[in-house]
Amino acid sequence: MKKAIVILTLCLFFALLPAQEKPSAEQQKAMEAFMKAGAVTENHEFLKKYAGSWDCQVKGWMAPGQPPTVSQGSFTGEMRLDGRFLFMDFQGEMFGQPFVGLQIIGFDNMQQKYVSLWLDNTSTLMFMTMGTRQDNVISETGLWPDPVSGDELPVKARTTWTGADEYLYEQFMVQPDQSEFKSMEMSCKRRK
16 A cells, blocks of 8 residues: 555656656656556566457355356456556356456556456455466465455465466365365356
């Protein structure tokens, strides 16, 4: 949060700096750091793979050992803000009811991590995960707010690209004994 405030302050400072004044060496160094933090890199380029229209099969498990619920969904992915963020609009169903979600994914150059924010029409929470990429696999962790217990439950997620037009997203809930169970799986194929 402090880094974001510093960056916003620098932006405002440079915007108000009279055009005829030459920035000091310190100001120039700060501006170069700001530009590096905001640069579009190969990590942002990777997110372009999600652009387009997709069909998905979604499986969800309420508890270990139980059969999954299965539903169909779709999403449209679009790069925005000059290639810095991916916006994914999802439509499907959950327990027979319409389910609409929005996922925003970016790569934070300062933290050197992918950051994902999820919002949907079934709650008021904003679910955030962070992670890294190894080749075609993004591994993330986060905390899921549990309205039943009031606690935040650890979550792990993994996205595996199995081809140019197909990937698998898996989400795992971490239990108090540190064991994991798969709570969700989404198989996505690009619509042609």
